[in-house]
Amino acid sequence: MAPGGTGARRLSAGVSHAKVNSPAVSFEKTLGEFRTLIDQRLGDLLPDPTSSPGPLHEAMRYSALAPGKRLRPCLCLAAAIACGAKDLEAVLDGACSLELVHCFSLIHDDLPAIDDDDLRRGRPTCHKVFGEALAILAGDALFALAFQVCLASHSNPQVTTKLGTILATASGSAGLVGGEVLDILSEGKKGDIDLLQTIHARKTGSLIEASCSFGAILAQASEASIQACGSFGKSVGLAFQIHDDILNETSTSEELGKAVGSDKERNKLTYPALLGLKESERLANKATQEALESLSQLPGDTELLRNLCLYSVQRKS
Template structure:
């Protein structure tokens, strides 16, 4: 995914942890278990899990402590993609370069797989061998990020806005919930493992908020400039569905200027932490410059 050896090592370790966190495909109900594994394993940027590790590294958290929240955010992310791709939502048939779950299996199985991935994420956190106070903080952080005040709320706003022109403020609010909430949660959960104080958590929230918006701005640009093969999902869907995007509202030059603005905000938020924040900085740069 990236040249930084830490990212390569974290992503490789995570793949094994995710494999073990999921039910075996050869145990009943086999179709459900196979669909869950199809949704999670063997693809994706793992950005949110890497943010957990990077946030924890900033606070010198024990890396072994970070596996549970990294697994949990990836399971929540995968569940959201399964449901987003359904015909009732974005109606897409390609994700991470392979058929979406409802295409590879069926709609009912996709709904159940998403439900099961969501609940498995909280089970992983609830059973983590850490202090009870940290488990509760993790559970609360992830629940807020994935509920009506986070991803689900953002998706509802996205559905409501389809076919209409949003203001820039409305677009940013929608993406702060739909995309940004889980990114903020990932950074915060890593930092909580390192016993971050309130001031540090607030500064990291500022970083993650800018990162979440940057990720979406770049996504909107790639939807226009990249091919389906590059993206691993259907290109041009935003235009086809008449969705408001940053290029649509700001023009392509304006959207790229917005990216530069968000890059500066990320750098400013991390400035007090010196080299300790290098992993977070690198992930911010990755969000800005990624090609898929």
């Protein structure tokens, strides 16, 4: 059974009235509308905090509904539009499943045994508020929920099996979790640009690439468009992560909503540490250009994807 069955009609209406592609509506406004839609739907999909076990559901909601960029679900929605989707209702749950996986990974990465971070999205991390046991299990439950939501996100089981497989592959040992392990293993060690690229491609790139593929698949795009969205996502993921490394070096904790400089403290392999700030910026811009070039192959309105790509390397947090 699909979790959180309510609210679909309301969300659908919200999306169709948003006129996301009208030139009169600014990118920032559209992004804000997307985030509102995503947060409303996440709120519906997440288990009720008054149902048992309450503390688990509270921990899940605390982390998943904390203010965030919602980059992955926004990329998914924008990719669907770039592939010609008109009604985003069929895309929203797939988009939310990506955010649930992202959120699960943040909770586990922040744990004392891994990155030991106290601050995330401007709030104390999940384990600081709910304790380590509940944080581990809230991460696990969000990961399970991501698959429930993903597998109920479309009426065609061929589509959902494909999406679920992409989500599992992007999350597991060949993707996000494998990248996190490589990141940990590289701490304090000499590494080269190849290793750094592998870490980033898995840890950040895999889910961002999956996000763009999700949008194309849910828009029932051609195989060529699905591939083009995947390539776009791969390049955006790289640009995003290089910019993340730069921000971790140049921003304040207040701006980022999480601890800064911690990469340096841990002797983490980062682009600025390996190549300096200037060369890192050049590479981020190069990846951005490659991403933008992929867009020419898509049949729909690519303006939002283009803006999200530029936002990834221009954001301040």
